[in-house]
Amino acid sequence: VRAPEHNYYELLEIEPSASEEEVRRAYRRTREIYAHDSPAVYGAYTGQELEELLRRVDEAYGALIDPEKRALYDLELRGGASAGAAAAKVHAVRVALAPDEPAAEAAPEVGPDTAFTGELLRKVRRARGIRVEDLAERIKIKVSYLKGLEEEKWDLLPASVYVRGFLANLARELKLDQRQVLATYYTRLKQWYDAHKRE
Amino acid sequence: VEPDPPKGTPLILPFREEAVAGPTLRRRPEGQRIVALGGGKGGVGRTVLTANIGIYLAQMGKKVVLVDAALGGANLHTCLAMELPSLNLSDFLAGRVKHVEDVAQPTSIPGLTLVAGSGELGGANPKHPQKLRLLERIRSMDVDFVILDLGAGTAFNTLDFFLAADRGVVVVAPEPTSIESSYRFLQAAFFRDLYSPGIHEGEAPWTRKLLEVVAQRGGDQLSTPLELIAEVEGQDAGSAQFIRRRLAQFRPFLLVNQVRTTADGRLPEAMRSVARRRFGFDLEVIGPVDYDDSVWLSVRRRRPLLLEYPDSAASKAVGNVVRKLLAVQLVGKPRDLAAG
Numbered sequence: 001v002r003a004p005e006h007n008y009y010e011l012l013e014i015e016p017s018a019s020e021e022e023v024r025r026a027y028r029r030t031r032e033i034y035a036h037d038s039p040a041v042y043g044a045y046t047g048q049e050l051e052e053l054l055r056r057v058d059e060a061y062g063a064l065i066d067p068e069k070r071a072l073y074d075l076e077l078r079g080g081a082s083a084g085a086a087a088a089k090v091h092a093v094r095v096a097l098a099p100d101e102p103a104a105e106a107a108p109e110v111g112p113d114t115a116f117t118g119e120l121l122r123k124v125r126r127a128r129g130i131r132v133e134d135l136a137e138r139i140k141i142k143v144s145y146l147k148g149l150e151e152e153k154w155d156l157l158p159a160s161v162y163v164r165g166f167l168a169n170l171a172r173e174l175k176l177d178q179r180q181v182l183a184t185y186y187t188r189l190k191q192w193y194d195a196h197k198r199e
Numbered sequence: 200v201e202p203d204p205p206k207g208t209p210l211i212l213p214f215r216e217e218a219v220a221g222p223t224l225r226r227r228p229e230g231q232r233i234v235a236l237g238g239g240k241g242g243v244g245r246t247v248l249t250a251n252i253g254i255y256l257a258q259m260g261k262k263v264v265l266v267d268a269a270l271g272g273a274n275l276h277t278c279l280a281m282e283l284p285s286l287n288l289s290d291f292l293a294g295r296v297k298h299v300e301d302v303a304q305p306t307s308i309p310g311l312t313l314v315a316g317s318g319e320l321g322g323a324n325p326k327h328p329q330k331l332r333l334l335e336r337i338r339s340m341d342v343d344f345v346i347l348d349l350g351a352g353t354a355f356n357t358l359d360f361f362l363a364a365d366r367g368v369v370v371v372a373p374e375p376t377s378i379e380s381s382y383r384f385l386q387a388a389f390f391r392d393l394y395s396p397g398i399h400e401g402e403a404p405w406t407r408k409l410l411e412v413v414a415q416r417g418g419d420q421l422s423t424p425l426e427l428i429a430e431v432e433g434q435d436a437g438s439a440q441f442i443r444r445r446l447a448q449f450r451p452f453l454l455v456n457q458v459r460t461t462a463d464g465r466l467p468e469a470m471r472s473v474a475r476r477r478f479g480f481d482l483e484v485i486g487p488v489d490y491d492d493s494v495w496l497s498v499r500r501r502r503p504l505l506l507e508y509p510d511s512a513a514s515k516a517v518g519n520v521v522r523k524l525l526a527v528q529l530v531g532k533p534r535d536l537a538a539g
Binding site: 006013030032033038039040041042043044047094139140143144161162164165166168169199 | 379405408409422433465473494
């Protein structure tokens with residue numbers, strides 16, 4: 001399990017408006033605090049974790065101390081949404097060309113009484129032109145879990161409380177009614193879990 | 200010297216199922232503040248600090264009660280040049296006296312009273328209802344400041360006293376063992392809070408269930424609040440938000456004591472950085488207090504530092520600490536006793 005990633009400014013604990021001198025000072029300070037022989041990190045990091053952190057601190061410094069690189073990085077950071085949208089466009093082209101799965105499939109009919117199954121979730125996903133790998137990444141679960149859900153191979157899945165979360169996120173991502181997905185698919189799955197004495 | 204905390208204290212705790220106390224009957228006096236000095240490691244000067252912070256406040260005209268909550272290892276009375284009083288905390292915990300005020304002893308300093316620690320075997324492990332009763336009574340004491348001196352280690356009783364205070368102070372000496380213990384203490388306290396009964400009410404319905412599943416896996420696979428949030432985020436955004444909020448509300452002071460070198464002097468800010476980056480704790484630095492020969496001299500003479508050496512560097516540092524404590528604002532509702 002890993003903590004969330006920091007951006008370069010957060011890594012050096014400075015404001016995005018920091019001057020060159022402030023960047024330099026922050027870098028020295030951070031290297032000092034997180035040095036292997038620094039008492040402040042005792043019991044908080046393993047040697048390997050420190051190594052990795054210092055590598056990223058160096059990377060951050062390298063990018064922020066070079067005016068050209070920093071300008072590019074700031075653009076990327078500030079771009080946020082638009083950069084994300086551009087990335088999504090590039091992504092979509094790649095999805096459409098992916099040989100393993102067709103980009104789109106006829107959308108299945110979904111009504112208020114529809115009982116969701118793994119097969120139906122798979123059809124909805126394909127109709128939206130989303131690859132298994134991309135969906136798994138978007139809702140932050142393992143590909144094998146997503147396949148387990150779609151193929152209803154429930155013995156591959158973790159504790160039901162997690163699976164419930166997966167399904168809720170999956171439904172949201174596929175723009176389906178979360179309550180309906182949970183009331184039908186999750187209820188069936190939970191009964192199976194109970195019958196198999198699983199948490 | 201107090202013993203070191205045990206190694207490998209599990210950080211993820213099962214939910215507590217003890218009965219919760221009824222509503223607090225007595226009103227809390229307005230402006231009363233409870234401060235607890237903790238931090239995991241023994242021998243860092245916590246007890247001497249407690250005594251001198253109390254004296255300083257009393258000399259400013261505040262009404263102060265010091266409570267020796269180092270259950271089983273009490274020696275706050277010695278720092279105030281007193282014998283262990285015949286009436287002490289164990290009499291209250293055992294129900295031999297009705298009010299905690301009944302065991303509060305006057306000291307030589309006007310305005311300063313002491314609830315001496317339990318000298319009784321078994322007094323180190325009060326039952327949960329007794330502990331709640333003590334905390335409730337402390338809250339209704341008619342004083343300006345209650346200062347709790349906590350023992351070493353991360354025993355549940357110690358963590359609960361720390362969490363019951365308006366502000367907890369983690370006292371650290373600039374040495375690796377103490378620093379390591381303080382991170383462990385902070386983690387244990389935060390998780391103790393997170394796994395308290397009642398605090399999940401009205402929150403995301405899956406929070407409690409999720410935390411239970413995480414707890415069942417044991418502490419090896421998960422060690423920091425930030426990692427917990429990252430994991431829970433993927434399952435239920437509401438639960439992650441709840442943990443984030445508890446984390447933001449958890450704001451202990453960090454006090455580095457016995458500072459000797461320039462590098463030691465940079466330790467508070469360094470620890471603050473590490474605590475935030477690694478664990479997500481937003482510590483507020485008070486102090487530091489420099490190492491000062493007059494401190495151990497005063498302890499040896501069994502005369503409080505502030506009375507024996509009022510102009511020493513350490514005495515002045517205590518003054519700085521006190522001014523920070525006086526600035527503590529009581530915002531919002533104090534932590535609900537029933538959750539303790």
